[in-house]
Amino acid sequence: MKNSLINAQEQGAEIRAIRLPDFHLLPCKGCLACVLNGEPCRLDDDMHELWEHLQWADGVILSAPTYFLGPAGIIKIFIDRLFEYSLQLGTLKQRPGAIIATAGLREWDPFTLPMLSMLAGILRLNLIDRFIAYRPGPGEVLLDDETMQRTELIGKNLVAQIKEPSLEVTIPSPSHACPQCGTPFFQFRKDNLIECQLCQTSGIFEQRGESVSISWSPREGEDRWSPKAMAEHFSEWVLRTGPVYQKLRQEVERRIPRYGKIPIVSRSKKGI
Numbered sequence: 020m021k022n023s024l025i026n027a028q029e030q031g032a033e034i035r036a037i038r039l040p041d042f043h044l045l046p047c048k049g050c051l052a053c054v055l056n057g058e059p060c061r062l063d064d065d066m067h068e069l070w071e072h073l074q075w076a077d078g079v080i081l082s083a084p085t086y087f088l089g090p091a092g093i094i095k096i097f098i099d100r101l102f103e104y105s106l107q108l109g110t111l112k113q114r115p116g117a118i119i120a121t122a123g124l125r126e127w128d129p130f131t132l133p134m135l136s137m138l139a140g141i142l143r144l145n146l147i148d149r150f151i152a153y154r155p156g157p158g159e160v161l162l163d164d165e166t167m168q169r170t171e172l173i174g175k176n177l178v179a180q181i182k183e184p185s186l187e188v189t190i191p192s193p194s195h196a197c198p199q200c201g202t203p204f205f206q207f208r209k210d211n212l213i214e215c216q217l218c219q220t221s222g223i224f225e226q227r228g229e230s231v232s233i234s235w236s237p238r239e240g241e242d243r244w245s246p247k248a249m250a251e252h253f254s255e256w257v258l259r260t261g262p263v264y265q266k267l268r269q270e271v272e273r274r275i276p277r278y279g280k281i282p283i284v285s286r287s288k289k290g291i
């Protein structure tokens with residue numbers, strides 16, 4: 020990612036590198052006060068600062084190493100915390116972005132691109148590239164000429180795209196993967212109608228003898244992360260669960276004491 024940033028800077032861009040582990044970021048506790056009561060998040064950490072950086076950028080590169088088949092855990096913590104901004108996500112400016120991940124080994128990374136693609140979808144990034152660089156050691160990708168060339172191009176193209184958003188870009192997707200988000204996970208809906216599990220783009224699955232093919236039909240602005248679909252999800256589902264929950268709350272609270280006897284283990288060492 021840093022190679023892309025340096026190259027973007029050489030094209031005249033102002034750059035900022037945000038390393039999530041350097042920020043104080045607490046996991047969402049699921050109280051729902053942010054979306055149901057419209058309150059600011061009760062967690063006292065740096066999420067608001069991160070949100071400001073996100074709003075500032077005209078282009079965003081998402082990057083993560085692969086740990087246990089997916090992106091490093093802090094990525095999911097960050098995604099969960101975006102819940103507070105659910106109603107503002109649709110107002111984020113559309114801007115170009117890229118995903119640059121690392122992993123030690125091919126076939127040991129099934130969740131890395133899907134999870135980062137989900138984040139890109141939530142942030143409404145128009146991706147100009149999305150790939151994983153494979154090298155086992157920390158920083159070892161710096162020795163890989165192909166990765167360095169590709170990341171250099173990402174930096175340059177990102178700036179070009181910011182200056183001229185109408186430039187056409189086609190990004191490669193693995194075979195059979197959803198062309199909208201690059202995810203290879205799909206489910207059958209009815210007969211041979213399939214749906215991408217991540218962005219809900221639909222397609223037709225066909226098998227002829229031993230060979231299979233998928234004809235995907237991405238529809239502009241119709242996927243799960245489109246402002247329209249996000250707004251619908253929040254107004255027609257999430258927000259409606261609030262009043263229903265209020266009615267059930269007493270009953271939920273009546274059932275809780277039974278579990279209060281379970282000893283909850285807390286940290287033995289303080290201040291580390």
Ligand SMILES: Cc1cc2nc3c(=O)[nH]c(=O)nc-3n(C[C@H](O)[C@H](O)[C@H](O)COP(=O)(O)O)c2cc1C
Nearest residue numbers: 084085086087088121122123124127154155157158
């Ligand atoms: C905790 C941990 C788990 C890892 N799990 C995987 C894995 O499941 N699949 C994989 O391909 N690489 C795995 N790796 C290797 C890293 O993805 C690899 O070191 C990567 O090149 C790191 O690149 P970077 O630190 O230069 O970004 C793991 C590394 C660590 C530290």
